[in-house]
Amino acid sequence: MILLKTVDLRKQFGETRACDGLNFIVHKGEFLSLVGSNGAGKTTLVNLISAHLQPDSGQILFEDRDITFMTVTERIKAGIARSFQIVSLFDALSVFDNVALSVFSREGKAVRMTSLADHDEEVRREALEVLGQFGLASKERVMAGDLAQGERKLLDVAVAYALRPRLLFLDEPTSGVSTHEKAQIMDTVSSVVRGGHVTAVVIEHDMDVVFRYSDRIVMMHEGAFLADGTPDEIRANQDVASILLGAPLTA
Amino acid sequence: MVAQIQALRGRSGFGLWASAAAVVVVLLLAPGYFGTYQIQLLIYGLIAAIAALGFNLLLGYTGLLSFGHSAYFGVGAYTVALVVEHLGPHSMEFYLLIGLPVVALTSALFGYICVRHTQIFFGILTLAISQVIYSLALNLFWVTGGSDGMRVPRPALLFGALSFSGSGGFRQFITSYYYYVLAIFIVCVFLMWVIVHSPFGKALQGIRDNEVRARFLGLRIRRFRWIAFLVSGTFTGLAGILWVPLEGLTTPDVLYWTFSGEIVFTALLGGFRNFTGPIVGGIVFTYLKTYAVATTEYWQLLLGVVLVTLVLVLPTGIVGAISRLGQRFRERRAAP
Numbered sequence: 001m002i003l004l005k006t007v008d009l010r011k012q013f014g015e016t017r018a019c020d021g022l023n024f025i026v027h028k029g030e031f032l033s034l035v036g037s038n039g040a041g042k043t044t045l046v047n048l049i050s051a052h053l054q055p056d057s058g059q060i061l062f063e064d065r066d067i068t069f070m071t072v073t074e075r076i077k078a079g080i081a082r083s084f085q086i087v088s089l090f091d092a093l094s095v096f097d098n099v100a101l102s103v104f105s106r107e108g109k110a111v112r113m114t115s116l117a118d119h120d121e122e123v124r125r126e127a128l129e130v131l132g133q134f135g136l137a138s139k140e141r142v143m144a145g146d147l148a149q150g151e152r153k154l155l156d157v158a159v160a161y162a163l164r165p166r167l168l169f170l171d172e173p174t175s176g177v178s179t180h181e182k183a184q185i186m187d188t189v190s191s192v193v194r195g196g197h198v199t200a201v202v203i204e205h206d207m208d209v210v211f212r213y214s215d216r217i218v219m220m221h222e223g224a225f226l227a228d229g230t231p232d233e234i235r236a237n238q239d240v241a242s243i244l245l246g247a248p249l250t251a
Numbered sequence: 252m253v254a255q256i257q258a259l260r261g262r263s264g265f266g267l268w269a270s271a272a273a274v275v276v277v278l279l280l281a282p283g284y285f286g287t288y289q290i291q292l293l294i295y296g297l298i299a300a301i302a303a304l305g306f307n308l309l310l311g312y313t314g315l316l317s318f319g320h321s322a323y324f325g326v327g328a329y330t331v332a333l334v335v336e337h338l339g340p341h342s343m344e345f346y347l348l349i350g351l352p353v354v355a356l357t358s359a360l361f362g363y364i365c366v367r368h369t370q371i372f373f374g375i376l377t378l379a380i381s382q383v384i385y386s387l388a389l390n391l392f393w394v395t396g397g398s399d400g401m402r403v404p405r406p407a408l409l410f411g412a413l414s415f416s417g418s419g420g421f422r423q424f425i426t427s428y429y430y431y432v433l434a435i436f437i438v439c440v441f442l443m444w445v446i447v448h449s450p451f452g453k454a455l456q457g458i459r460d461n462e463v464r465a466r467f468l469g470l471r472i473r474r475f476r477w478i479a480f481l482v483s484g485t486f487t488g489l490a491g492i493l494w495v496p497l498e499g500l501t502t503p504d505v506l507y508w509t510f511s512g513e514i515v516f517t518a519l520l521g522g523f524r525n526f527t528g529p530i531v532g533g534i535v536f537t538y539l540k541t542y543a544v545a546t547t548e549y550w551q552l553l554l555g556v557v558l559v560t561l562v563l564v565l566p567t568g569i570v571g572a573i574s575r576l577g578q579r580f581r582e583r584r585a586a587p
Binding site: 050052072073076077081082084088089090091092093097098100101102104105106109110111112113114115116117118120123159160163 | 445446448449450451452453454456457459460461463464465466467468469470471475478482
């Protein structure tokens, strides 16, 4: 079943065609990786779908609804959330508050000003549950700004996940951490996302990670799709290998 | 800074309430130990604290520096003066009844315009609007008395139960008014404390820390800033309403940008990253300014030196510095 579909989506920055008429499809329940060299247009595509940018032309359909002109808030309500490549948290708020704020916002409770945030048992339970899933429950009271990089990456995903999206975009969830931590983060993220039946689109550079965790891989190059297939199909694709590594893959 | 907030949070809820209760007891007993003049100063201090508390919801919690909060203070003061002139009853409750909706509406209107921008543009807009109000108060002399201002006699308190005339009226008024303002001050502190610890308050802090991410939580940033502005202006306006019967007179000076500057100064002095900072700042600033004025005719220079020193040496203000000292002390005690 198709969850998201873009029709001839275009975005140009000056002379650069970051998205050159993309027809992007995401199936319900899959764990999809978006790969490609820097400047291939991956982040632009995610920015267009999450309303961080407006497309020059084209259409975005989510669950058969046209969301092309919806605001960020409306798209989040519709069920699309995202994390950020460069960790984007509320550094002077606690780890708990970072996730709780997502829950408050989703529940429409963020405008309440006459009750204490810490006294909302429902929100508290849910925020702690999400933190537990991401292995951050023990850090509940730590300021987000004081977390280690790997934990910050996880919290960034947790904040988006707590919005209970049906489609979750993760922009390089493992960038800037050690190889060892990469595997830990991806294990956690993929198990939470799969366990919660959330469809995920992950931008990732590390091909080991991509091959290991994805159901499907879409490869971009210069604003267009170059390849699309299962990890095995992509491994076998010589075009991908030459673009990606400049040499045939020896896998 | 992050560590400081953490230290504040780590403190037990009991300790917080106990220290608040101790301060309230001291304030309740104050008139028994100090003369009328000192109590009068303390009222000014409490009023400045309410104004700064409101101001700091924007600066400390929302990350917006208003350079025009004199507008809301002044609108509060002038509303009371106009009520006195045109509507008659010299009752403090009546002033509040009319004054509060007026300052709330004014804040809502100006806030709606100002929150379309942030940073320096926001500051300039707030400043420009307050200067417009200032020049209106100065130039519409048939309404506002121009630079002479408007008189406000001592009102009766508690729906006419307490009125103050004849000999000794002033002293009685000061003592009664002290408790009156103190009660409102306590309510304001409590309200503001709840607001900054509510989901709304957390959302404001989120917006302050990271606007983009806050937007991607689905928060309508501008609406949050607008409500924050409204609450902030209303608190500061309330301070203006309480101030004018004590002063007995309002002139366009309370609308001038230098007065907005004093409100900023107050928050910096106490520390805008702490909840109690503006309260401490309001009281300390009142005494500081009073004694500076009494001591030297170059009092502005003196305050300027204090401000520069403050920014260079104590960027987190009095409360910030104290809490850091306290933290260092605790750490030293914890270490073997």
